[in-house]
Amino acid sequence: xxxxxxxxxxxxxxxxxxxxxxxxxxxxxxxxxxxxxxxxxxxxxxxxxxxxxxxxxxxxxxxxxxxxxxxxxxxxxxxxxxxxxxxxxxxxxxxxxxxxxxxxxxxxxxxxxxxxxxxxxxxxxxxxxxxxxxxxxxxxxxxxxxxxxxxxxxxxxxxxxxxxxxxxxxxxxxxxxxxxxxxxxxxxxxxxxxxxxxxxxxxxxxxxxxxxxxxxxxxxxxxxxxxxxxxxxxxxxxxxxxxxxxxxxxxxxxxxxxxxxxxxxxxxxxxxxxxxxxxxxxxxxxxxxxxxxxxxxxxxxxxxxxxxxxxxxxxxxxxxxxxxxxxxxxxxxxxxxxxxxxxxxxxxxxxx
Numbered sequence: 113x114x115x116x117x118x119x120x121x122x123x124x125x126x127x128x129x130x131x132x133x134x135x136x137x138x139x140x141x142x143x144x145x146x147x148x149x150x151x152x153x154x155x156x157x158x159x160x161x162x163x164x165x166x167x168x169x170x171x172x173x174x175x176x177x178x179x180x181x182x183x184x185x186x187x188x189x190x191x192x193x194x195x196x197x198x199x200x201x202x203x204x205x206x207x208x209x210x211x212x213x214x215x216x217x218x219x220x221x222x223x224x225x226x227x228x229x230x231x232x233x234x235x236x237x238x239x240x241x242x243x244x245x246x247x248x249x250x251x252x253x254x255x256x257x258x259x260x261x262x263x264x265x266x267x268x269x270x271x272x273x274x275x276x277x278x279x280x281x282x283x284x285x286x287x288x289x290x291x292x293x294x295x296x297x298x299x300x301x302x303x304x305x306x307x308x309x310x311x312x313x314x315x316x317x318x319x320x321x322x323x324x325x326x327x328x329x330x331x332x333x334x335x336x337x338x339x340x341x342x343x344x345x346x347x348x349x350x351x352x353x354x355x356x357x358x359x360x361x362x363x364x365x366x367x368x369x370x371x372x373x374x375x376x377x378x379x380x381x382x383x384x385x386x387x388x389x390x391x392x393x394x395x396x397x398x399x400x401x402x403x404x405x406x407x408x409x410x411x412x413x414x415x416x417x418x419x420x421x422x423x424x425x426x427x428x429x430x431x432x433x434x435x436x437x438x439x440x441x442x443x444x445x446x447x448x449x450x451x452x453x454x455x456x457x458x459x460x461x462x463x464x
Contacts, residue, residue: 146186
């Protein structure tokens with residue numbers, strides 16, 4: 113009897129120790145307007161997954177095929193479709209795909225408020241896809257080891273196509289389980305206090321066709337997805353996210369995305385110790401030392417909303433320069449592309 117009691121006591125203490133050591137992700141770690149991240153998507157990768165555990169784990173992410181883009185959180189004011197999302201506190205504006213994703217951040221977490229696509233020639237052109245009356249939860253706060261929660265949301269879009277009126281209703285049911293914590297190594301560095309969150313979501317799209325004055329059922333489809341995300345209580349809060357190829361299968365992967373923060377530093381800007389841009393802040397001319405990265409073809413300057421202001425061919429230069437003299441003071445982003453059009457480096461800088 114005494115031995116059984118000691119075993120139970122040891123188990124309880126072990127559990128409490130595990131919870132005490134695990135990180136807690138708080139609201140302060142969530143992104144804010146002005147935050148920019150280099151997001152890398154990988155379609156083939158290697159990582160050893162571990163089962164749920166109360167003990168600290170170690171994960172090493174090995175990328176293979178990468179496609180990089182910069183995601184910047186901006187103010188929703190004045191963006192295409194912003195009047196449809198009055199509660200949104202920030203947005204991401206993808207000018208290449210002509211779409212804006214609207215977000216809401218409050219004390220309980222980060223939510224998707226909706227999507228607006230304004231690219232011509234698409235069925236959903238200038239149509240708001242609104243999560244209403246309840247936004248879709250992305251990251252709950254606070255969240256720590258052992259957290260288990262669920263969320264339901266619904267998005268509705270109404271549009272006309274080939275002379276017919278349609279309504280698409282997307283219902284999403286997701287569960288989130290913070291099942292492990294430990295040290296994560298990704299290309300941007302090693303992070304010693306991360307929380308792994310397993311998310312399983314069921315998405316059902318139902319299409320209705322308007323017949324007379326009534327929308328009638330037309331078609332529907334459903335799919336189940338499973339995602340593992342590693343979070344830290346700092347920026348960027350999502351370090352790594354993996355969309356698993358088959359539900360409940362750990363060793364068949366579809367895509368992985370990892371984020372590295374893009375920051376404006378004091379002179380100089382250093383990005384992965386390869387490209388240096390200086391001075392920062394800049395008043396007139398911004399210089400780029402490209403000696404350690406020979407395959408850079410193009411430099412692009414955007415404002416904080418993602419609007420392209422300048423694009424220059426700098427192939428063959430050891431040191432390139434761009435004039436910022438005629439631009440107003442503020443925060444800008446430079447992007448360096450290789451000769452295949454791939455984004456290699458990106459960072460914010462300040463114009464005085």
